[in-house]
Amino acid sequence: MIKTLAVMTSGGDSPGMNAAIRAVTRRALDRKLKVYGIYDGYEGLAKGGDAIRQLQWEDVGGLLQRGGTFLGTARSEKFRTREGRCQAARQMLEHKIEALVVIGGDGSLSGAHVLAQEWPEHVDQLRKEHEEFSSRGEIPNLQVIGLPGSIDNDLFGTDMSIGADTALNHILHAMDNLTSTAASHQRTFVIETMGRHCGYLALAATLAGGASWVLVPEEELELRWHQKMVDAIDKGRKIGRPHHIVIVAEGARHPDGLTITSNDIKRILTERLGLDVRVTVLGHVQRGGSPTAFDRILATRLGVAAVDTLLDAPDAPHCHMLGLVRNEVVATPLTTVVEKSRAVGVEIETGNYSQALELRGESFKNTLKLVKTLTRILPAQERHDDGVVAILTGGADAPGMNTAVSVAARCLLNQGIPVLGSRDAFMGLIRGDFIELDWDEMVGWVNRPSSEIGTARIDFKPADLAMIAENIQKHRIKGIIAIGGWGTYVKIAELAAQRENFDAFNIPMVLVPATIDNNLPLTEYCVGTDTALNNIIEAIDKIRHTAGATRRTFIVEVMGRQSGFLALMSALASGAEKAYIPEKGISLAELNTDVENLKKSFQYGKRLVIYLRNEMASFHYTTDFIRRLMEEESKDQFEVRTAVLGHVQRGGIPTAFDRILASRMGSTAALTLINAMQEQSTEISVLALSGRGTTTFPLPEAIKEMDLERGRPKHQWFLQLIETADALAKVHAGSGT
Numbered sequence: 001m002i003k004t005l006a007v008m009t010s011g012g013d014s015p016g017m018n019a020a021i022r023a024v025t026r027r028a029l030d031r032k033l034k035v036y037g038i039y040d041g042y043e044g045l046a047k048g049g050d051a052i053r054q055l056q057w058e059d060v061g062g063l064l065q066r067g068g069t070f071l072g073t074a075r076s077e078k079f080r081t082r083e084g085r086c087q088a089a090r091q092m093l094e095h096k097i098e099a100l101v102v103i104g105g106d107g108s109l110s111g112a113h114v115l116a117q118e119w120p121e122h123v124d125q126l127r128k129e130h131e132e133f134s135s136r137g138e139i140p141n142l143q144v145i146g147l148p149g150s151i152d153n154d155l156f157g158t159d160m161s162i163g164a165d166t167a168l169n170h171i172l173h174a175m176d177n178l179t180s181t182a183a184s185h186q187r188t189f190v191i192e193t194m195g196r197h198c199g200y201l202a203l204a205a206t207l208a209g210g211a212s213w214v215l216v217p218e219e220e221l222e223l224r225w226h227q228k229m230v231d232a233i234d235k236g237r238k239i240g241r242p243h244h245i246v247i248v249a250e251g252a253r254h255p256d257g258l259t260i261t262s263n264d265i266k267r268i269l270t271e272r273l274g275l276d277v278r279v280t281v282l283g284h285v286q287r288g289g290s291p292t293a294f295d296r297i298l299a300t301r302l303g304v305a306a307v308d309t310l311l312d313a314p315d316a317p318h319c320h321m322l323g324l325v326r327n328e329v330v331a332t333p334l335t336t337v338v339e340k341s342r343a344v345g346v347e348i349e350t351g352n353y354s355q356a357l358e359l360r361g362e363s364f365k366n367t368l369k370l371v372k373t374l375t376r377i378l379p380a381q382e383r384h385d386d387g388v389v390a391i392l393t394g395g396a397d398a399p400g401m402n403t404a405v406s407v408a409a410r411c412l413l414n415q416g417i418p419v420l421g422s423r424d425a426f427m428g429l430i431r432g433d434f435i436e437l438d439w440d441e442m443v444g445w446v447n448r449p450s451s452e453i454g455t456a457r458i459d460f461k462p463a464d465l466a467m468i469a470e471n472i473q474k475h476r477i478k479g480i481i482a483i484g485g486w487g488t489y490v491k492i493a494e495l496a497a498q499r500e501n502f503d504a505f506n507i508p509m510v511l512v513p514a515t516i517d518n519n520l521p522l523t524e525y526c527v528g529t530d531t532a533l534n535n536i537i538e539a540i541d542k543i544r545h546t547a548g549a550t551r552r553t554f555i556v557e558v559m560g561r562q563s564g565f566l567a568l569m570s571a572l573a574s575g576a577e578k579a580y581i582p583e584k585g586i587s588l589a590e591l592n593t594d595v596e597n598l599k600k601s602f603q604y605g606k607r608l609v610i611y612l613r614n615e616m617a618s619f620h621y622t623t624d625f626i627r628r629l630m631e632e633e634s635k636d637q638f639e640v641r642t643a644v645l646g647h648v649q650r651g652g653i654p655t656a657f658d659r660i661l662a663s664r665m666g667s668t669a670a671l672t673l674i675n676a677m678q679e680q681s682t683e684i685s686v687l688a689l690s691g692r693g694t695t696t697f698p699l700p701e702a703i704k705e706m707d708l709e710r711g712r713p714k715h716q717w718f719l720q721l722i723e724t725a726d727a728l729a730k731v732h733a734g735s736g737t
């Protein structure tokens, strides 16, 4: 069993690295390990001295919201030499470090791999040269765990690397801002994104940001690719598109292998179309800033798993990278990670683009295909006259609903199927109030908050069903896509139950999960949840800034209805000390313990403690009740304040994650419906993001998974993270801020 572990960051920094260091450190301390932080990457590991410092619980406090890495990173030429690595091995022996957790990109991970491979030889040499090591007993092999830290998202073995989500949000933010100025000036913008050989950021930004054209390194371009681009933009201008954005990944290439720069594109568009083109090279802004909720949670899960992997399988030789694959932590040998991650670059360098694309995998290929459909200036097929599809957004609004409507509508329109938006959810169906969704208009909806076609909560009156049936027939509605939450699922189930009475209801329907509460069956995430999570952690970060010198506890009330997802995940992402959730309820005994813990925390030097309370965690122990109880019991040792975040959580422009999820679900909803209509099936399908990707389930299966009495799904994957959240927020002597 190892006793001492070191953690380091190396290579290019990425937002979320601090969260990973914090998680590794705290989990390791909690499991009684001694922890060293290595400053300045491999340079520091070889140098030793003050570059290797012991880390305590409080050293990693207040870090979650900070971008970059507090341990610093450096590129190290020394470590590329055998001699440099032997110096590093010596430092590690001196500190009795038996395991190393390295957070970085493929370069950093190959460095770790080489060190682990050479370890026995370095130990032999050092034993021969130094008396202090030769007299030591057996020295075991070095255990190495790598964590993917890179904004480029170019690592094999993980769906997302730490930092990529934040970088993508920065790009989208820039695009949103440029779109508004471009629209007022009829401008065309060229945006260059980072990513080395990987087109992920460019592709995802095009999907989620509504760009007109994209160039990625993995796609083999035609010799006259620029002609196609010029034609498309010209056509767009002629039909009155107010603006255009062209995204170029830094690694994009001409078919002859030469790099395409953003200035090349500017020149082409200016010369050929006489456009006013502005170039924005986003550069290091993409790396900066506070990490998103997704990156903080990803980093935290992987950091905790790194320590657990080392301790729970002490006899296994560890030389792995841990990644998140389909929402599960998965270990892949470092050799495979490095080899496969680099292979794509090699294929691109040698002009084998199709092989490069193949290596990126199915999801990347599908996204590229979807982007090609969505960036079309006009639909591929003429509008036909075999009936229409109606789309509605139900219940409370959720950020990303517009994205889902926009993508679903365009996928249908592309096949020639006209699409109607039902105004104010089911009200439109009852009153026959629809708006025709038009291709060109839809492009601009991808980044709009709330729902343009309107949402509403209603209960059906008996007459309503007949009206809906009448309007389905009158408007020749052949299929329905309903985007919404719990209430929308229940309403669609009510229509299904009335099929015998109303023949019009015998059409295929698709449900898309969209609610900030993340309380729907079979899906790991719903559209809107990620935006709400980010709204919450931004608010908590701000509350932290008000701490001053006082000893203060904040009870922050968040939404989520009967699901504790938002409370628990935002506690994990913001470092809040506790989350009261409805799945566990609140007891008086627990509140007593909490008061004692608070007293202890403040005695140990904390200045601010944040407790989160889900709005329905307990009927009687309300947020205000808890505040009063704690204030009384604090005996003037600390103050208690409350902050009820309310509708701030629902607002704002949808995040990258929500827009991408909404795009995928929107396109799957359209395809599912088109298939069903062709096969004359009347199935009602429910979409879900599950271990297998975006999948569809028949409605009865989804209903079976709904605990209708409690108002939440029977299985909730995130409950497995309660232990992680508790472990990282424990009250420790000297636990600091």
Ligand code: ADP
Residues within 6 Å of the ligand: 010, 011, 012, 042, 074, 075, 076, 077, 079, 080, 081, 104, 105, 106, 107, 108, 109, 110, 111, 112, 114, 150
């Ligand atoms: P990233 O980890 O972001 O890909 P780099 O490729 O610059 O960044 O790698 C970071 C550091 O990892 C390098 O400066 C070097 O010290 C070390 N490193 C990279 N590749 C190797 C290798 N093959 N052998 C030993 N060390 C390496």
